[in-house]
Amino acid sequence: EPEVTQTPSHQVTQMGQEVILRCVPISNHLYFYWYRQILGQKVEFLVSFYNNEISEKSEIFDDQFSVERPDGSNFTLKIRSTKLEDSAMYFCASSAFRYGYTFGSGTRLTVV
Amino acid sequence: GQQVMQIPQYQHVQEGEDFTTYCNSSTTLSNIQWYKQRPGGHPVFLIQLVKSGEVKKQKRLTFQFGEAKKNSSLHITATQTTDVGTYFCAGPPTGGSQGNLIFGKGTKLSVKP
Numbered sequence: 001e002p003e004v005t006q007t008p009s010h011q012v013t014q015m016g017q018e019v020i021l022r023c024v025p026i027s028n029h030l031y032f033y034w035y036r037q038i039l040g041q042k043v044e045f046l047v048s049f050y051n052n053e054i055s056e057k058s059e060i061f062d063d064q065f066s067v068e069r070p071d072g073s074n075f076t077l078k079i080r081s082t083k084l085e086d087s088a089m090y091f092c093a094s095s096a097f098r099y100g101y102t103f104g105s106g107t108r109l110t111v112v
Numbered sequence: 113g114q115q116v117m118q119i120p121q122y123q124h125v126q127e128g129e130d131f132t133t134y135c136n137s138s139t140t141l142s143n144i145q146w147y148k149q150r151p152g153g154h155p156v157f158l159i160q161l162v163k164s165g166e167v168k169k170q171k172r173l174t175f176q177f178g179e180a181k182k183n184s185s186l187h188i189t190a191t192q193t194t195d196v197g198t199y200f201c202a203g204p205p206t207g208g209s210q211g212n213l214i215f216g217k218g219t220k221l222s223v224k225p
Contacts, residue, residue, distance in 0.1 A: 042217040056212045101213075
């Protein structure tokens with residue numbers, strides 16, 4: 001069964017450092033998303049991406065965040081200057097239609 | 113802002129007992145989706161409901177969408193230990209992109225063998 005692949009599985013970074021989280025969505029999917037989940041909390045929407053541009057973003061997705069699809073297969077989330085409160089599990093997801101996401105296994109980001 | 117609420121937050125059942133989680137939105141939803149997240153895992157899509165009053169079944173799981181399209185439920189008959197996890201409902205925001213989902217806080221199910 002096709003999977004969404006995320007790397008790394010765990011990233012530890014110092015406050016103020018930049019991090020790039022990587023995702024390989026399912027190849028024939030058209031919609032791409034980043035969500036995050038603070039430990040034990042609900043899943044929160046960050047950004048959606050379609051047709052090589054951001055289609056929607058949440059209040060969480062401020063100027064410190066950016067997304068790219070550099071080569072037609074990878075989909076990255078960059079946090080420019082990490083804060084302690086950015087510590088969370090970050091999930092990439094993709095979908096062929098606007099429902100029924102396939103989530104990746106997530107990257108656990110720990111900011112120290 | 114729009115909220116999606118779920119109850120209960122936790123449910124502990126004996127294996128073989130039934131389980132139900134309820135989802136309520138502060139506004140009408142165009143559709144509702146259910147996801148399951150195993151401990152330490154990622155959300156896995158279970159189903160989407162679109163029509164008012166819709167009922168769908170997947171083996172022991174029964175999903176309902178309310179007539180007013182503001183509430184939904186997931187019922188599991190005769191729970192098994194493999195049902196353990198957190199069940200989330202999610203729906204698109206009113207007037208927003210269909211791709212942006214608002215998740216409920218989830219119901220964490222534990223099953224005692």
